[in-house]
Amino acid sequence: MIVISKEKLTIQKEQDVVLFRNRIKELATKIGMSLVNQTKLITAASELVRNMLRYGGGGITHLEIVSKNSIPGVRLIFVDEGPGIKDITLAMKDGYSTGKSLGLGLPGAKRLVNEFDLKSEPGKGTTVTIIRWKNGL
Amino acid sequence: MERIPILKMGPFLLVTIQVDLYDRLALTLENDLINMVSKTEAKGVLIDISAVSIVDSFMGRILGNIASMSKIMDAATVVVGMQPAVAITLVELGLTLSGVHTALDVEQGMELLRTKIGQLDTDEEGLYDSYI
Ligand SMILES: Nc1ncnc2c1ncn2[C@@H]1O[C@H](COP(=O)(O)OP(=O)(O)O)[C@@H](O)[C@H]1O
Ligand SMILES: [Mg+2]
Numbered sequence: 008m009i010v011i012s013k014e015k016l017t018i019q020k021e022q023d024v025v026l027f028r029n030r031i032k033e034l035a036t037k038i039g040m041s042l043v044n045q046t047k048l049i050t051a052a053s054e055l056v057r058n059m060l061r062y063g064g065g066g067i068t069h070l071e072i073v074s075k076n077s078i079p080g081v082r083l084i085f086v087d088e089g090p091g092i093k094d095i096t097l098a099m100k101d102g103y104s105t106g107k108s109l110g111l112g113l114p115g116a117k118r119l120v121n122e123f124d125l126k127s128e129p130g131k132g133t134t135v136t137i138i139r140w141k142n143g144l
Numbered sequence: 145m146e147r148i149p150i151l152k153m154g155p156f157l158l159v160t161i162q163v164d165l166y167d168r169l170a171l172t173l174e175n176d177l178i179n180m181v182s183k184t185e186a187k188g189v190l191i192d193i194s195a196v197s198i199v200d201s202f203m204g205r206i207l208g209n210i211a212s213m214s215k216i217m218d219a220a221t222v223v224v225g226m227q228p229a230v231a232i233t234l235v236e237l238g239l240t241l242s243g244v245h246t247a248l249d250v251e252q253g254m255e256l257l258r259t260k261i262g263q264l265d266t267d268e269e270g271l272y273d274s275y276i
Contacts, residue, residue: 021166045229049197050199057200112201
């Protein structure tokens with residue numbers, strides 16, 4: 008996989024999210040991603056960035072255009088240094104929430120992208136990486 | 145503080161969301177709408193989301209809350225103009241907007257609300273009413 012472009016955005020407050028979403032839209036448009044796929048990617052990103060703010064105390068997002076076998080895609084990495092997730096299997100279950108919300112953020116985000124990777128260490132933080140390919144189903 | 149205007153149209157309340165909401169704004173709208181339904185004894189709430197390009201689980205929960213609170217106050221909630229890409233995404237996200245009725249546009253939404261008022265004591269579901 009080749010990284011074609013990369014940039015960073017710090018997320019510390021709700022208003023940062025608006026800019027973040029807009030920037031993803033620009034990158035996805037640039038590689039010619041369909042509207043439906045863009046919507047899926049931004050919705051997944053919206054879930055993950057909220058988690059980062061709410062549970063991780065904010066963090067840094069990396070926005071990249073990548074390419075594999077000449078197929079472009081958008082890769083997003085969410086890095087926080089919050090409390091981390093103790094039981095990842097449980098956190099990935101539909102309906103599980105410690106925040107009294109719907110518990111669809113992590114499992115839903117996974118369904119909405121082509122590649123999803125979650126790494127977390129209690130006390131150290133959480134890193135989530137997602138990719139949506141231009142033409143991925 | 146920034147807020148979304150709520151219009152009163154006869155027995156209904158109409159809200160047109162023109163931008164993608166950030167969480168605080170969405171929460172304010174939820175509160176304002178519930179207060180307005182209670183104050184005006186409105187029979188229906190129409191929420192036009194045709195300009196909204198992203199509905200995530202937070203926004204979905206707000207729409208669901210508005211519908212369930214309104215229902216307690218005997219008002220129906222119709223969400224109109226959901227973009228097809230948003231509807232497709234919601235299914236994959238795993239979100240069902242329970243208690244929220246949907247219609248294509250404001251006109252059809254009004255029509256749906258009128259039939260709802262007409263048949264308050266009879267059938268729960270309208271003919272062209274759809275759940276998502
Ligand atoms: N970045 C994070 N840091 C710490 N805990 C997290 C993070 N993201 C998610 N979690 C945990 O995983 C749970 C499930 O997350 P999610 O599926 O988004 O549902 P919800 O946000 O509705 O709780 C959260 O309730 C929280 O306990
Ligand atoms: Mg969440």
